[in-house]
Amino acid sequence: MAQEHFDRSRAAALARQVGTDFGAALAVALAFIGDRLGLFKLMAAGEALTPAEIAARSGLNERYVREWAATMAAAGYIDYQPADGTFRMVPEQAMVLAREDNTYFTGGAFQYAVACYRQIGKLSDAFRNGGGVPFVDFGPDIVEAIERLFHCGYEAWVADQWIPAIPGLKARLDAGADAAEVGCGAGQCIVPVALAFPNSRFAGFDVDAASLERARAKAARAGVGERLRFFQTPAEKIPDADRFDLIMAFNCIHDMANPRGALAGIRRALKPGGVLMWSEADASDRLEENLTPIGRTMYGASAMHCMTVSLAQGGEGLGAVIGPGLARALALEAGFSSFEKLPVKNPFHQIFVARK
Ligand SMILES: C[S@@+](CC[C@H](N)C(=O)[O-])C[C@H]1O[C@@H](n2cnc3c(N)ncnc32)[C@H](O)[C@@H]1O
Known part of the structure; x- marks a missing residue:
């Protein structure tokens, strides 16, 4: 040799x-x-x-x-x-x-990292035996950290940039439409979006009780009223069919135990022609193109949190690093008729749009 x-x-x-x-x-x-x-x-x-x-x-x-x-x-x-x-x-x-009022604020990152460090013992057990660390084990710090990491971005971008980038969608929401968010967490996105479209009705779906409690409190403080309601329901089990004009799924499909079932559930709940707006961290489908400082953060967060919370439920453990190719394949597998990556510039997210 x-x-x-x-x-x-x-x-x-x-x-x-x-x-x-x-x-x-x-x-x-x-x-x-x-x-x-x-x-x-x-x-x-x-x-x-x-x-x-x-x-x-x-x-x-x-x-x-x-x-x-x-x-x-x-x-x-x-x-x-x-x-x-x-x-x-x-x-x-x-x-x-x-x-905590601008998109450069990253104080939530320290809170996120420490919440993950605290689970190193259980995570090591999962490396040995499979399974994972349940979302609730990360405690209130992870819910708050995720909210603090993302709320300024959602406040700045969703209603003002992402929704207007989809032809016809802003006009529909301005006039009065039905919209939902799955994996809504502490309401960091759906509350400001509901405030931006006062003629529309909104539903927030999540599986985590503590996140929903925070979301309800945030909506009450914002004075959104009955137009926004929250449900402890997984995305794959949204009860209504053909109901929503828009469903948002930001930074959460990959956390789910059954992301393919969730996408199918979202599709079922959309009206014909309804829009899924789905964000993931800005990644490539090719591992070698993700070997960057940001890629390290994405794979690290995936292993220490996103993937393990899915595996803890006996789930697929899709992982947080999803390129447009995989997203397209998943959307088409779920039955969506079209898929595109939204041409908006963003420091963290890539935004996919799929239509029923
Ligand atoms: C990383 S957090 C993202 C929260 C928020 N969308 C954001 O971007 O800040 C993922 C969220 O998905 C939720 N979640 C996990 N599995 C779910 C499911 N099957 N249906 C709905 N929500 C789910 C978690 O409870 C958590 O609130």
Whole structure:
């Protein structure tokens, strides 16, 4: 057998990358603590503060705050000013880490990662024995993390960009139509969409009781009223046939135990000519094209959450990385008559449109 050439510089570069990832993993845990204990929000106004001042205002231990601030400054999450030993957040850092009102906000990512870390024991058991970790085992943090990761995007994009990109759909919803969302989670999409189309009626379907409780509370706070109702019903068992003009399924088909049954159930519930709007993370059908930092996030989230929650129900475990080719095959298998990828630019999602 030929001796493989050993490239020392490649080994050194990989060791450096692992060292960087090691630091990132620790910084994620500390950023989670900062997020949960309100440290980023406390600093969001941009005031230059010493660790003692941050500690006094937050009621936290100064020694821990000092070490936390140094870690966050090394990560670039906050700035350090050596002249007076203060730390501050510039507006860009506040947008990403503290202000939950814009599409750059990613504070939910720390919460998501830590909720997954907590399940490493059960996940390792699943590697050995098959099966998976049930959605409920991830606890309230995962529901809130998903909501915090996606709500700003849905508020900005769905009613204003994605729906108008489908010919005739906005006019139908403006006039008054029946629309639904499956896998609606905590209502992060359907509540703002219902507010945007006051003449239409909406139904949110999900299987998770805690998510639906949050969704109902969000709808009540928004004052949507009776036009929006929630049901603890899986997508594959939507009771009505030929009822909806539009069904949305965002970032959830792959989590389902029976995604093919869900797509068939959605098709059944649509009126003839009705539209399924389905989003997945922006991925290719080819693994080699997904070997990127974003691909790492997608496969990682899939293994640690999306795939395992499906397998925990004895499900298909489709996985969160779905390219347009697989999506098309699944839609056509479910009986949809047309399938296209919506030509909209988005930093996270690809949006598929299928018609009954
Ligand atoms: C990753 S979350 C996505 C939530 C929301 N659509 C979003 O994009 O932020 C997946 C959701 O699908 C729900 N789900 C899983 N299986 C389902 C099924 N068979 N029918 C309806 N919802 C389901 C989960 O409870 C969870 O709320």
